[in-house]
Amino acid sequence: MLLSTAAARLSRASFTATARRGFTSTKVVAGIPTVHYDHFVSGWNENDEAYTQGKFHIQTFNKISPLGLARFPTSNYEIADDYPKNNAHAILLRSHKLQETEIDVSIRAIARCGAGTNNVPVARMTELGIPVFNTPGANANAVKELVLCGLFLGSRRLVDGINHMKKLGEQGLQKERVEKDKAMFGGREIAGKTLAIIGMGHIGAATAREASALGMETVGYDPGLSIESALKLPREIQIMDSISSAVSKADYISLNIPYIKGEGGTHGIIGKNVISDFKNDAVLLNFARGELVDSEAMKEFLDRGNGRYISDFPDDLLWNHKNAIILPHLGASTEEAEETAAAMAADTIQDYLERGTIRNSVNFPAAALPERQKGSIRITVVNKNVPGMLAAISEVFARHKINIIQQINTSRGAVAYNVIDIDPVVGDGATEINLKDLQKELTMHEGVLSSRLIFGKAGAGYARNIEGEYFV
Numbered sequence: 001m002l003l004s005t006a007a008a009r010l011s012r013a014s015f016t017a018t019a020r021r022g023f024t025s026t027k028v029v030a031g032i033p034t035v036h037y038d039h040f041v042s043g044w045n046e047n048d049e050a051y052t053q054g055k056f057h058i059q060t061f062n063k064i065s066p067l068g069l070a071r072f073p074t075s076n077y078e079i080a081d082d083y084p085k086n087n088a089h090a091i092l093l094r095s096h097k098l099q100e101t102e103i104d105v106s107i108r109a110i111a112r113c114g115a116g117t118n119n120v121p122v123a124r125m126t127e128l129g130i131p132v133f134n135t136p137g138a139n140a141n142a143v144k145e146l147v148l149c150g151l152f153l154g155s156r157r158l159v160d161g162i163n164h165m166k167k168l169g170e171q172g173l174q175k176e177r178v179e180k181d182k183a184m185f186g187g188r189e190i191a192g193k194t195l196a197i198i199g200m201g202h203i204g205a206a207t208a209r210e211a212s213a214l215g216m217e218t219v220g221y222d223p224g225l226s227i228e229s230a231l232k233l234p235r236e237i238q239i240m241d242s243i244s245s246a247v248s249k250a251d252y253i254s255l256n257i258p259y260i261k262g263e264g265g266t267h268g269i270i271g272k273n274v275i276s277d278f279k280n281d282a283v284l285l286n287f288a289r290g291e292l293v294d295s296e297a298m299k300e301f302l303d304r305g306n307g308r309y310i311s312d313f314p315d316d317l318l319w320n321h322k323n324a325i326i327l328p329h330l331g332a333s334t335e336e337a338e339e340t341a342a343a344m345a346a347d348t349i350q351d352y353l354e355r356g357t358i359r360n361s362v363n364f365p366a367a368a369l370p371e372r373q374k375g376s377i378r379i380t381v382v383n384k385n386v387p388g389m390l391a392a393i394s395e396v397f398a399r400h401k402i403n404i405i406q407q408i409n410t411s412r413g414a415v416a417y418n419v420i421d422i423d424p425v426v427g428d429g430a431t432e433i434n435l436k437d438l439q440k441e442l443t444m445h446e447g448v449l450s451s452r453l454i455f456g457k458a459g460a461g462y463a464r465n466i467e468g469e470y471f472v
């Protein structure tokens with residue numbers, strides 16, 4: 001809502017007994033001064049009948065696992081898929097292609113239950129100062145289990161054997177032919193073979209660990225290996241310095257890297273050169289993305305040797321190849337993965353709304369300030385990552401004689417994020433400061449995108465600076 005409209009509403013609101021209320025009053029309860037913050041609520045669509053004051057409104061797109069939704073306590077959360085305009089505080093979605101028009105000025109955060117966020121206009125959200133969250137690793141166990149299944153599909157002619165048995169069954173010949181025909185579907189064991197893992201993140205590290213437990217030798221390549229993932233790797237794994245050196249030793253290769261378009265990206269990373277280093281009978285397991293593999297080069301490899309390609313992605317060239325098995329993108333399709341992702345997204349959103357904490361964001365820096373002291377007020381400010389902003393923000397507090405108890409300032413790309421805990425006792429304790437004025441001053445500073453007051457009633461205390469106009 002525009003400030004002018006907000007001001008009109010404010011004048012009608014119930015708190016109008018005093019035009020300017022400070023957030024410090026002379027009334028002190030158990031050592032903590034009374035803090036007036038509810039003037040924000042009055043500026044928050046109070047005339048809208050659908051608005052439940054004192055609750056965070058989570059708008060869902062797609063059906064979200066009930067287990068995830070149950071993470072939101074009903075005491076201060078309400079969940080719906082059809083909020084009227086400017087009534088929702090955060091969005092939770094799965095695969096819905098989110099349009100900018102669906103993102104109201106009241107939206108503070110967006111969380112995707114899943115790893116990819118290409119159904120969310122992330123770049124635009126960064127410009128607007130809205131963090132977008134995902135759930136990395138939530139489906140890692142599901143994908144890892146299917147990679148293990150791929151190992152077996154690639155070592156025994158299971159799919160061909162199953163199809164053959166169906167054909168024989170239709171002809172009533174199963175019992176008669178089974179022992180004779182089984183020679184066509186012989187295979188090999190995975191124990192003692194070498195598995196190369198390209199990309200040792202959530203899925204790759206878990207796969208390495210399980211493969212090792214199944215008696216395989218493991219080698220891995222990942223120039224960006226995180227400490228968290230490194231700690232999950234089997235002790236025996238050999239770390240290699242290139243994809244080629246990793247695959248040249250391998251009987252099986254598991255691809256577990258992200259697909260990144262453009263120069264320096266990973267499009268077709270498994271191409272002619274890398275494939276020329278494959279053993280003749282190597283099995284490539286692609287449960288990452290179809291575009292990572294050059295289908296032409298793969299076809300040449302499959303045509304000339306006894307190698308196999310097991311993929312979770314459609315492929316116009318290889319779908320019917322006798323040495324390929326193509327699955328319909330089943331990696332994350334388990335009930336448990338959906339539940340884990342929804343629960344993780346719900347926790348991430350709550351942490352952001354209630355504490356200002358940022359983790360698992362694809363466009364904002366990670367940020368976590370320790371719990372705020374009892375009675376203190378937490379203010380978060382999102383601003384453009386340009387010089388002088390931190391000083392300007394601190395200056396607003398200093399001008400109002402407000403003591404900052406703790407704060408963090410962190411940035412990522414074009415956006416910076418501040419979490420600031422302030423002492424509700426101002427200056428000598430006698431000065432009265434209107435928290436709304438303070439927030440307006442902070443928000444309207446050039447370069448600031450939004451601010452939040454994390455204090456008191458859920459849902460209150462959000463302000464945005466949209467091209468020099470003030471929305472709440």
Ligand SMILES: NC(=O)c1ccc[n+]([C@@H]2O[C@H](COP(=O)([O-])OP(=O)(O)OC[C@H]3O[C@@H](n4cnc5c(N)ncnc54)[C@H](O)[C@@H]3O)[C@@H](O)[C@H]2O)c1
Nearest residue numbers: 199200201202203204222224225256257258287288331332
């Ligand atoms: N089949 C499915 O349904 C399904 C489900 C989930 C994820 N995935 C795919 O699996 C991929 C991996 O998922 P994750 O959760 O393990 O991701 P992750 O981010 O935890 O791990 C990816 C790892 O790959 C490494 N990496 C990036 N580029 C590399 C390169 N060029 N060479 C070697 N290593 C490189 C990174 O350093 C990181 O450690 C995802 O990007 C996604 O495309 C598929």
